[in-house]
Amino acid sequence: MNDVSKDDAVMLTILTRFEKFNLPHALEIKEKVDAGGALSEHELKHLENIFLDSREIRAMIDQRPDLQNLYAQVVHLYHEITTKAVENTQGSDSSNGDTNKS
Numbered sequence: 001m002n003d004v005s006k007d008d009a010v011m012l013t014i015l016t017r018f019e020k021f022n023l024p025h026a027l028e029i030k031e032k033v034d035a036g037g038a039l040s041e042h043e044l045k046h047l048e049n050i051f052l053d054s055r056e057i058r059a060m061i062d063q064r065p066d067l068q069n070l071y072a073q074v075v076h077l078y079h080e081i082t083t084k085a086v087e088n089t090q091g092s093d094s095s096n097g098d099t100n101k102s
Contacts, residue, residue, distance in 0.1 A: 033084040
């Protein structure tokens with residue numbers, strides 16, 4: 001197998017895993033945080049793993065202009081999830097008697 005074929009096989013594996021596992025799980029988490037929910041320890045670990053994976057494949061994505069838009073959309077989705085989760089946590093903290101705000 002030549003290098004191009006190896007890279008293609010790796011990318012296919014990454015995309016398949018994303019489609020079958022990571023995206024559905026991310027959409028479930030997004031639905032939860034959009035409804036005001038907080039992240040579980042399992043969901044936090046999942047997001048951490050996705051972040052680490054995205055850093056590892058960045059160099060491959062930089063070589064694949066056909067996947068750069070998808071990569072940007074995925075990064076944006078995870079950014080939306082984490083931003084909303086932080087907002088929910090901060091809102092929960094203030095509603096639980098956190099009066100340190102001005």
